[in-house]
Amino acid sequence: MTEMVNDFEVPARGALRGKQVKFLIGGGLIALAIVYLIVAATRSTAAYFLTVEELYAKGDTIYDRNVRVSGRVTDAEPDFNARDLILRFHVAGATGQTLPVLFNGPRPDQLRPDAEAILEGKFDGRIFNAQTILLKCPSKYEEEKGVIEEKVEAVR
Amino acid sequence: MADLGYAALLLALVLAVYASVAAATGERRRAAELVLSARNAALAVAALLTIAVAIEIYLLLSGDFRTFYVAQVTNRAMPDFFKVTALWGSQAGSLLFWAWLMSLFGAAVVLGHWGRMRVFVPTVIVVTQITLAFFVSLISGVWALLAYPLQLLGQSTAAQMMAEMETLNPFYQLGFTPNDGTGLNPLLRHWGMIIHPPVLYLGFVGFVVPFAFAIAALVTRQTGDLWIRVTRRWTLVAWLFLSMGLLLGMWWAYGVLGWGGYWAWDPVENAALMPWLTGTAFLHSVMIQEKRGMFKVWNMALIIITYGLVIFGTFITRSGVVSSVHSFAQSGVGPLFLIFVAVTFIYSVVLLFDRLDSLRSESVLDSMFSREAIFLLNNLLFLAVFFVTFWGTLFPVVSELLAGQKAIVGPPFFNQVAGPLFAALVVLMGIAPLMPWRRASRERLLRMVVWPAVGGIAVTGLLLLVPGLRQFTVLPGTQLRLVPVTLFYGLLTFVVATIGLEFWRGVRTRRRATGEGSLAALVALISHNRRRYGGYLIHLGVVLIALGVVGTSFFKVETQRNLARGESLTIVSPLTGAYTLTYLSFSTLPAPDDVRRTGASLMVQRDGQTIDLIQPSHDFYMTQGQAMTIPAMRHTLAEDLYVILAGWEDGGASATFKAFVEPLVNWLWIGGLVFIVGTGIAAWPRRADERASLVEPAMPVRAAAGQ
Numbered sequence: 001m002t003e004m005v006n007d008f009e010v011p012a013r014g015a016l017r018g019k020q021v022k023f024l025i026g027g028g029l030i031a032l033a034i035v036y037l038i039v040a041a042t043r044s045t046a047a048y049f050l051t052v053e054e055l056y057a058k059g060d061t062i063y064d065r066n067v068r069v070s071g072r073v074t075d076a077e078p079d080f081n082a083r084d085l086i087l088r089f090h091v092a093g094a095t096g097q098t099l100p101v102l103f104n105g106p107r108p109d110q111l112r113p114d115a116e117a118i119l120e121g122k123f124d125g126r127i128f129n130a131q132t133i134l135l136k137c138p139s140k141y142e143e144e145k146g147v148i149e150e151k152v153e154a155v156r
Numbered sequence: 157m158a159d160l161g162y163a164a165l166l167l168a169l170v171l172a173v174y175a176s177v178a179a180a181t182g183e184r185r186r187a188a189e190l191v192l193s194a195r196n197a198a199l200a201v202a203a204l205l206t207i208a209v210a211i212e213i214y215l216l217l218s219g220d221f222r223t224f225y226v227a228q229v230t231n232r233a234m235p236d237f238f239k240v241t242a243l244w245g246s247q248a249g250s251l252l253f254w255a256w257l258m259s260l261f262g263a264a265v266v267l268g269h270w271g272r273m274r275v276f277v278p279t280v281i282v283v284t285q286i287t288l289a290f291f292v293s294l295i296s297g298v299w300a301l302l303a304y305p306l307q308l309l310g311q312s313t314a315a316q317m318m319a320e321m322e323t324l325n326p327f328y329q330l331g332f333t334p335n336d337g338t339g340l341n342p343l344l345r346h347w348g349m350i351i352h353p354p355v356l357y358l359g360f361v362g363f364v365v366p367f368a369f370a371i372a373a374l375v376t377r378q379t380g381d382l383w384i385r386v387t388r389r390w391t392l393v394a395w396l397f398l399s400m401g402l403l404l405g406m407w408w409a410y411g412v413l414g415w416g417g418y419w420a421w422d423p424v425e426n427a428a429l430m431p432w433l434t435g436t437a438f439l440h441s442v443m444i445q446e447k448r449g450m451f452k453v454w455n456m457a458l459i460i461i462t463y464g465l466v467i468f469g470t471f472i473t474r475s476g477v478v479s480s481v482h483s484f485a486q487s488g489v490g491p492l493f494l495i496f497v498a499v500t501f502i503y504s505v506v507l508l509f510d511r512l513d514s515l516r517s518e519s520v521l522d523s524m525f526s527r528e529a530i531f532l533l534n535n536l537l538f539l540a541v542f543f544v545t546f547w548g549t550l551f552p553v554v555s556e557l558l559a560g561q562k563a564i565v566g567p568p569f570f571n572q573v574a575g576p577l578f579a580a581l582v583v584l585m586g587i588a589p590l591m592p593w594r595r596a597s598r599e600r601l602l603r604m605v606v607w608p609a610v611g612g613i614a615v616t617g618l619l620l621l622v623p624g625l626r627q628f629t630v631l632p633g634t635q636l637r638l639v640p641v642t643l644f645y646g647l648l649t650f651v652v653a654t655i656g657l658e659f660w661r662g663v664r665t666r667r668r669a670t671g672e673g674s675l676a677a678l679v680a681l682i683s684h685n686r687r688r689y690g691g692y693l694i695h696l697g698v699v700l701i702a703l704g705v706v707g708t709s710f711f712k713v714e715t716q717r718n719l720a721r722g723e724s725l726t727i728v729s730p731l732t733g734a735y736t737l738t739y740l741s742f743s744t745l746p747a748p749d750d751v752r753r754t755g756a757s758l759m760v761q762r763d764g765q766t767i768d769l770i771q772p773s774h775d776f777y778m779t780q781g782q783a784m785t786i787p788a789m790r791h792t793l794a795e796d797l798y799v800i801l802a803g804w805e806d807g808g809a810s811a812t813f814k815a816f817v818e819p820l821v822n823w824l825w826i827g828g829l830v831f832i833v834g835t836g837i838a839a840w841p842r843r844a845d846e847r848a849s850l851v852e853p854a855m856p857v858r859a860a861a862g863q
Contacts, residue, residue: 106802
């Protein structure tokens, strides 16, 4: 067992312990503060990631809260007003239940029937107001397992 | 040819396994011939993987589409340059590339330390070759052999996943020869994205070296600071590449992805950030072990975590476990990575616990006002940012596991928690260099702090009081004073002043002692204390980066409008006033590489004066059917004007534009350059230095080890 040469004198055990305890308490307080920050921020920013069916099942508990919904685009030709940048389309869940979507922004290139959409925004019980649209479309690229993605954001 | 490549790959796998077994046995039995044999095997692995990579590049260049990988990532229309870079364009190739880099590092370490530090070499071979064997096994198709037994056991999903791994072999042959390949994803055809993966991989792979030496130190019980001194430069180089990889990735995202940002807290970004955070903590805390023989367990823990995160990071980017903007495939690779990370991590932790007795601290913390105390706090904060990132990245997985409901936390979560922690780190960065080791007297501390503090307060005061500077502290479009931001500018000034004072004091002392001119003294000062002054430059880079982050986080403005030809939109920069953009013309033209380029011309005006003509465009890759938005940018030191063509109607009669003003963003890139130059200076080798720091302390230890 080798010990490196130590050029510093080590204080007596008792004195040492008192000081170390102070550092431990300090460190512990900092750690607690950070944990608190994490918990508080998680509570205020976490959003459900739901399917269309789950969204309807949640009912009014999620009205006006930020959620993320995934579904399949159903419209062959979405309704788009280019002048005011208002886009209306529908997404459907696995059982075919559909959700009307309203988006204020440019029309994504990949918005095609059967494209998988991940929408972020709020649901008021009738229409989903999307803030961002992420589209996944069939592609030939292996690395994304047959998926290319496009993300668009609403006008603020 | 492909068969030859595959043979090289398989042989490399066998030899890597052999090397690790032989080195482990040689170490235990003190059999020098076995260790020598393991060393030669490790060198052979590097040679074989070099051959495999050369053959893969040959196949890519010659358009051998019968090879599945070549057909996936190249096509006839692609320029040769992109064909070569397609080596890391997809999963199989990039894992091969990763393994190749790892094998070169492994070989270099073994050769470099065969003469000196040989006590560590056997274990270093074991660690590097096991890591290597794992990566090579993923692309060698051997895991597909498990498919049949798994099927027999009734595990059909697992069997399916393993069977799919057969095609992960970069030399996998199709049953037919396709006429043409798919081609590289257009998003990846940007030079930032071309050098980003190799640079990042160099960083990842580089951290395996300090980890290997740490494990070697534990195994051989040489737990002084020797392993740290040996790997100091390796660690710095790894960290340099990781930092560069992160910066390049940000730059690429900003210039290519066309959303006006550079960091989205995407899982793939986080995967590269997390080892950087723990690695940065490690770089700082090893200095305390070198100076004071403290924090030995802590340093071991940090490098173990960093290594785990490097492998875990590769796993996240390669498994698609967390849905991501650029997530990759779902295959058997994910579970295998997870098992590998878990096994190496558990082994390392158990080993660490077993050696706790030899890792006792040689001194204790004396005072809050000491450099080691500040470094400890710095470590806590880096680890906290790491934990925040880890938590946020895995939150979807955790919430699904625990609550049965997938939930996410977005960028606001990370910004809310990591933002203040980063700000606190900047504070420490200003104070730490002023703190002496052990304990600072109050008078000395006051004397050191007074001028930087005066500078910081003066800047904050000026920003608050001078009307012409108001825009730097007020939220755009409101009268709301951003108090924390205003204070933060003062803080940045404080940090810059402490760094400036350090340089000034050093130069003054040298000039007095040697009579050199100022410039000569500065150059000599830096070149004789590379680590210290390189470190200060890194800190200066961080300050500039922070300035860019503050500018883009708090003062960015954006607008989006549909314009008919001849119409204008106005965007008001919070720092420099209004820009008027007028939509002039529209064109769609064929471009090289099978692209149809649609562009719109916009006249940029300011106070009635035309200052620029910009052309945001939209490239459509015909073969792949993929679109790509090319932003138009006007760069100045104050800000970027960043414009995207978001859509158009009736052949361009009207078009939608999205415009951003990105205040101070270029300071981020300038800071990045300063940061990299600083790291380069700190890591630059010095022969005399090395001899002094390595051989001398090595002697007593080696003598002791030989007893």
